[in-house]
Amino acid sequence: MSAKTGTNRVTFDIERCKSCGLCVEACPRKLIELDTGSMNSKGLHPARIVDQSRCIACALCAIMCPDTAITVEKNV
Amino acid sequence: MAKVLMKGNEAIAEAAIACGCRLYFGYPITPQTEVAEYMAKRMPKVGGLCLQAESEIAAINMVLGAAAAGARVMTSSSSPGIALKSEGISYIAGSDLPCLILNVQRGGPGLGGIQPAQSDYNLAVKSAGHGDAHMVVYAPSSIQEIVDLTAVAFDVGDKYRVPVMMLADGALGQMMEPVDLESLGERKPPEKPWATTGHGGLRKKNIINSLYIEPEELEEKVRARFERYAQIAEHEARWEEYKLGDAEICLVAYGITARICKTAVEMARRRGIKAGLFRPITLWPYPSRQLDEACRRAGVKRVLVAELNMGQMVDDVRLAINCRLPVAFHGRTGGVLPSPEELLGEIARLDAEIKEEKD
Amino acid sequence: MAELVFGRPKSLSDVTLSYCPGCTHGIVHRLVAEAIDELGIEGKTIGIAPVGCSVFAYNFFECDMIQAPHGRAPAVATGVKRALPDRVVFTYQGDGDLAAIGTAETVHAAARGENITIIFINNAIYGMTGGQMAPTSLPGQVTTTSPYGRNPKIQGNPIRVCEMLATLDGVAYAERVAVDCPKNVLRAKKAILKAFKTQIEGKGLAIVEVLSSCPTQWGKSPAEALEWIRTAMMPYYPLGVYVDRTGGDAE
Structure with a gap:
């Protein structure tokens, strides 16, 4: 992971997210949290990544997401 | 016009094959078991399939699946077996699927007897399963009429996308009469663009379904179906x-x-x-x-x-x-x-x- | 350059799933869609939705779909497959659907070696109707219809579906997997892929039983529910391949 070539990217589909938190549990670097400061149209706090730059694009969050709300891109 | 001597149960099976039916699902019950036996013998010869199901319930649901896949398909049974099929008949009606269901009626209620009866009139006409739905019900009175109405039944079922019942009885199923099958000719089911055959990337996906969780949507579906029923009443009554x-x-x-x-x-x-x-x-x-x-x-x-x-x-x-x-x-x-x-x-x-x- | 590591499979419909937060039905849906995509079979696949929480599955897959009566999906699938033998037919069923009201249809489709793929969600409860005892509810499990815990002397014992079906010659492949952690999800994906390949190669019935969570009706958080799969369900329902008569080609 090189800061020069940019970081990996985890994107959350906020409207699809049901705030179940399984991605929070799955992230080996504990980079994901439920964003209590925002709300989607279902009235749920969507997940967000706290520190994109530390993401290793392992996709474990996405693998455990029951709503396929997570897209993971690796910088190559 | 060569006539052959046939049992009612055999005649309807042969007529169905002539109408392009290549799938039969059934379960043995007197007095209609000859239908399944005849189908078991004949279907492999015409590239079709006769499958003995584990129950009447399974048989009617196999019919549902085959009808959803666009096939001309039939099942047959007798009174207690038809009662078991009533769940599937309701789903077939609710999913707007055509099929032919033969009821060779026997006496009831319960296990009743195995002799001819017409005691499933209400079941056939008033409520073949739960919900607001109908089958078109034909009541033949001769073996030739069973044959002729089989063709009508398949065509009407396909035209209006409704299940059709041939309401016979133990006497018609068992007795033999000379019948002319040649007059049916070669018949083919129509194209069914709504069928779940796999979209092949060529069209939007098809869904066969009877569930409408929004009350207004379900009402609309039922009303639309009853408009078709009105068309059937207008054009398809026979006497x-x-x-x-x-x-x-x-x-x-x-x-x-x-x-x-x-x-x-x-x-x-x-x-x-x-x-x-x-x-x-x-x-x-x-x-x-x-x-x-x-x-x-x-x-x-x-x-x-x-x-x-x-x-x-x-x-x-x-x-x-x-x-x-x-x-x-x-x-x-x-x-x-x-x-x-x-x-x-x-x-x-x-x-x-x-x-x-x-x- | 960004390389997509993980995205939505094409044959998973672009809609919000109707499942509760944290319910792992969604993971299994995605795995099925991924398998369909990877095998390139969306256009020739017909899926059968059950009755239960996954009743709306007909809205969630992009292939042609049929909604079946409760428990009858294997019979409906039989009708489709016999009418269209070159298509790929799968059922997606819960434990009530497959192992209670539809036991006969399941067992006989398996006995016939019906060339279909069954995705079986075992979450040991009736979710849709509000948390009643399932045929797979564990001994002692509290549900709304076993409020004092399932007592095998009164309510009988749970059914181990894979073990039961493995005794039937028509079953080409039966595996129990779980979706409680990333490693097991990946294993589940492999199993589902194999279950479809088994059908494509005409080898007979393939069933993948997935131990799945029901946080809402279990009364647990989504994370606790995954833990319950591990601690309560797996000891009773061991993971693994129960039968594999595919000859290895399908792997």
């Missing part, structure tokens, strides 16, 4: 009138009973009694208007309903003539057939009533 031209007494009977009634009408005519027969061929839609008109035209004074049950069609007859005329009923049940003589007795009794009124 036969026999010696009704000047009849004072109108017998109303279907299926095997109608044949006995014809004999009774003949006997009455020989005695100078003006009797005739109205035979509904479709039990749903019921030829109500046609029955009413026939009675008015002839100046009928008494109606006599005869069935192999305790009077399941009587109300439909009363409604058809708007209770204008007295409706008598003569029924035998449990597998017993009425004799022409006992029906003649009823006719003579009604004739005496009419004469009394005239005096």
Whole structure:
């Protein structure tokens, strides 16, 4: 992971997210949290990544997401 | 026009094959098991499949699947088995799928008996399963008519996307008559663009479904289906009138009973009694208007309903003539057939009533 | 340059799934869609939705779909497959659907070796109707219809579906997997892929039983529910391949 070539990217589909938190549990670097400061149209706090730059694009969050709300891109 | 001698149960199987039916799913039950046996022998010879299911319930759901896949498909059973199929019939109706269901009726309720009956009239006509739905119901009275109506049944089912029932009975299933199958010719089911055949990347996905969780949406679906039912009622009702031209007494009977009634009408005519027969061929839609008109035209004074049950069609007859005329009923049940003589007795009794009124 | 490591499979419909937060039905849906995509079979696949929580599955896959009566999906699938033998047919069923009201249809489709793929969600409860006892509810498990815990002397014992079906010659492949952690999800994906391949190669019935969570009706958080799969369900329902008559080609 090189800061020069940019970081990996985890994107959350906020409207699809049901705030179940399984991605929070799955992230080996504990980079994901439920964003209590925002709300989607279902009235749920969507997940967000706290520190994109530390993401290793392992996709474990996405693998455990029951709503396929997570897209993971690796910088190559 | 070469005629062959066939059992009703075999004739419908052969007729279905002639109509392009290549899938049959069933379960053994007397008195219709010959249908499955015949299919088991014939289907492999014509590239079709006869599959014996683990239950009536499974069989009707295999029919659902095959119908959803666009196939011309049929099942057959007898009364207790049809009751088991009623869940699937409701789903088939609710999913707008066509198929042919043969009921070779036997006596009930419960395990009842294995002799002919017409005691599933209500089940077939009023409520074959839960919900607001209908099947088109044909009641043939000869083996040739079973054959001819099989073709009609498949076509009507496909045209309106509805399940169709051939309502026969143990007598029609078991007896043999000469039939002409050649007149059916080669028939092919129509294209079914709605079928779940795999979209092949060429169209949007198709869904076969009977679930509409929004009440308004479900109501709309049911209403749309009933508009089709109205079309069926308008165009597909079938009936036969026999010696009704000047009849004072109108017998109303279907299926095997109608044949006995014809004999009774003949006997009455020989005695100078003006009797005739109205035979509904479709039990749903019921030829109500046609029955009413026939009675008015002839100046009928008494109606006599005869069935192999305790009077399941009587109300439909009363409604058809708007209770204008007295409706008598003569029924035998449990597998017993009425004799022409006992029906003649009823006719003579009604004739005496009419004469009394005239005096 | 960004390389997509993880995205939505094409044959998973672009709609919000109707499942509760944290319910792992969604993971299994995605795995099925991924398998369909990877095998390139969306256009020739017909899916059968059950009755239960996954009743709306007909809205969630992009292939042609049929909604079946409760428990009858294997019979409906039989009808489709016999009408269209070159298509790929799968059922997606819960435990009530497959192992209670539809036991006969399941067992006989398996006995016939019906060339279909069954995805079986075992979450040991009736979710849709509000948490009643399932045929797979564990001994002692509290549900709304076993409020004092399932007592095998009164309510009987749970059914181990894979073990039961493995005794039937028609079953080409039966594996029990779980979706409680990333490693097991990846294993489940392999199993589902194999179950479809088994059908494509005409080898007979393939069933993948997935131990799945029901946080809402179990009364647990989504994370606790995954833990319950591990601690309560797996000891009773061991993971693994129960039968594999595919000859290895399907792997």
